[in-house]
Amino acid sequence: MPSPIKIGETYYLRVRVPSDITAKMNGRTIAIPIANATKTVAIRDTVKVSLQTKEAQEAKQRFVRALASVEAFWETVRKGPQPLTHKASLAIAGEIRQLWISIFDDEPGSPEFWERMIDADKQAAEGALHPLAVSTAKTKMEALEARYGAITDAFLRKKGLLVEAGSRSRLVEHVASAMSEMAEVSSRKAGGDYSDTGQTNKYPAPLEVLSPDAATDSNSHGQASVLTFNTTVDTRVSEKGSGRDAKVMPVSTVRKYRAAASEFAKYRGSEDLASITAREADGWKRSMLKEGRLSNKTIGQRLQNVRTVIEWAREQHFGELFPSGNPLDHVKRPEYLETPSEERAFTLDEARTVLRAASAQAKPYLRWIPWMCAYTGARVNEMAQLTQSSFYQVEGLWFIRVTTMGGKSLKNQHSERRVPVHADLLEQGLIEFVQNADAKGDHRLFPKRTASNVRDWIRDDLAITRSGLMPNHGWRHLFEDRAMGSGMAHAAKLYISGRSTSGSDAGYGKSEAMLPGLALEMQKFPSYLD
Structure with missing residues (x-):
């Protein structure tokens, strides 16, 4: 031996x-x-x-x-080299895509960097080895091989897979498509847009490959019996989606848990969930702190996400797994300093500067997004994904439907709401803009990079660069402070801004019968430019 x-x-x-x-x-x-x-x-x-x-x-x-x-x-x-089915090839491409997305999830870099990556991906897909080259099937494959071949081979080595040449060529093409999607997703994140694209679901589940950890713990059919993070999450997603009135787990939530678990598994060198120790988790925490790439708050969130997946596994095994408790209960989350809400919010002078400047803008997203956020307390991304059909009337009063329907993404269930259109927005001509917009029905009124464009405009063009200010969230805190000062009902303020609440007032504004009363509360909100 x-x-x-x-x-x-x-x-x-x-x-x-x-x-x-x-x-x-x-x-x-x-x-x-x-x-x-x-x-x-x-x-x-x-x-x-x-x-x-x-x-x-x-x-x-x-x-x-x-x-x-x-x-x-x-x-x-x-x-010897084995063939890969079409489904298996897509599954591998999907895993590579998700791995790279998770790497850049917290710190995606600059939009400019991703624009260069997207251009390079496009050139490779077109087979343009240099600007004057004539693209052929051969040059296309050569370009894809040059850009994605090494990534593909590295992943196959890690999986312990040896595939035949024809299957590998098809896999490289699938990886090219998946990596192009990864660049688009990361570009949007770099611009402040973390909404779900819906593309993750199109890939098959990751391949179940016999891992080194499973090699000494196999059943009689030679299949791995190791409990992994992915299988635990898959089971949880299936359970949440079962039943006639099930509440399906959002794709973005699934992605969050998979990403944290994948990073932890990569650190410890094993997918075997049942062998996790508190020391490993603490070591992961310390390595992230030492690296200094992530904030302490984000590191704490990652630890909590992994703890949650382990807790799901314990439930799925009826307490037989880690019977003495969750290993991560013994790992202390790192402490961090919260930026006070008043520092994250616009001051009244800053808000007025932005709104006056926005009134003179020709680009619709600069003209209307700041005004809508100022009078709703909404996040920039929530307003940026509105469509023409998001605006509707009840008893002659205009409302904005902020919802996850139609593929839109919100932070949580409390974010779904119907917000009265303030009189100042009506006077500014918001409804006329919506009714005359080129984007009809369920098509977005504003481009996908709106959040980053608005943020950069405020910082660069208007030179509002105060430390602590969050341009895409600052309206939210200012709206809540002004709503409280105006005498707006507390429940109405929470509902309009999408804050979570509890008790009987949690349903405020959920039925159309209550909406006119909500509009009356909005009338109390003061104008910014009076």
């Missing part, structure tokens, strides 16, 4: 390539899980990789996983 060897002070795995497959190893590499990372090494007569530890007991534990991975690869090579 092979065992770790010590070279200097560090332990290594070193195993000889089996004689029956030695001829097939020329030029190959292998991905081996070591601790919290995956190491890719070249295969010669032997496979040699550092176990990254000087401790004998730790080396033995790491050696078991690493050796299982190597031996699983030997079996893959013996079987």
Whole structure:
């Protein structure tokens, strides 16, 4: 039985390539899980990789996983390249897409960076190896290979898959399409738009591949019996969606939990949920804090998301999993400083500067988004996704329907509401703009990059750059403060701004019979420019 060897002070795995497959190893590499990372090494007569530890007991534990991975690869090579079905190819492309989306989820960078990426993706898809080249099927495949081949091969190595040439070519094309979607999603996030595109659902579920962790724990049919984050989330989504009046889990929520779980699994080097320890989670927290890329608040949210998935697994196993409690209950969330709401909000002078400037703008999103946010307390993204059909009348009074219907995305269930149109918006001509807009019916009135464009206009063109101010959320806090000062009913203020509440007033404005009364409360809200 092979065992770790010590070279200097560090332990290594070193195993000889089996004689029956030695001829097939020329030029190959292998991905081996070591601790919290995956190491890719070249295969010669032997496979040699550092176990990254000087401790004998730790080396033995790491050696078991690493050796299982190597031996699983030997079996893959013996079987030879395998064909991938169309569905399996799309599943892999979807996994790669989601992995890259999760990497840039919290800090997507600048819209300009993603514009360059989108242009490069487009050139590759067109087969333009250089600007004057004539695109052919051959140059297209060469361009896609140059841009996505390495990404595809790295993922296949990590999965321990060896696919035939024809299947790989199709997979590269699927990966190209998925990565283009990833760039579009990340570009919108960089511009402040985190709404769901609905594209994630089109990909099949991730492939269930026998992992190194599962290699020593298989059933009689050779299938992995390891409990993973993905299977736990899949079960939860299925449970939430079952029943005639089920409340389906939103795609954006599913994505949030998968992303956090994927990052944690990547850190610990294993998808095996049942083997999680509090020390691993604490180590993940400390590594994120040391890296300094994420805020302490975001790190705490990621820990909580992973804790939630573990709690789902405990429920699904009737308390038999982690019977003494959730391991992450022992991991303290990092503390952070909250920016006071008054610092996040526009001052009255700033608000008036923005509204006066907006009145002179020709671009519809600059002309109307600030005014609508100022008189509704809505988030910029909520107003940016409105359509012509979002505006309607009850007893001659105009209202805005802010809803998740039609593929729109809101922060939570309390965000669904019907907001009276303030008299100042009517006087400014909002309804005339809506009725005469080119975007009819359920088509958006404003472009998808509205949020980032409005934010940049306020910061760059109007030079309102005060530290702490959140241009796309600042109207919300100002509206609530002014509503309270105007004597607006507390329940009406909460409902109009989309804040969560409880008790009997939680249904305020939900039926049309109550809407005229809600409009009366809106009349109390003072004008900004009087």
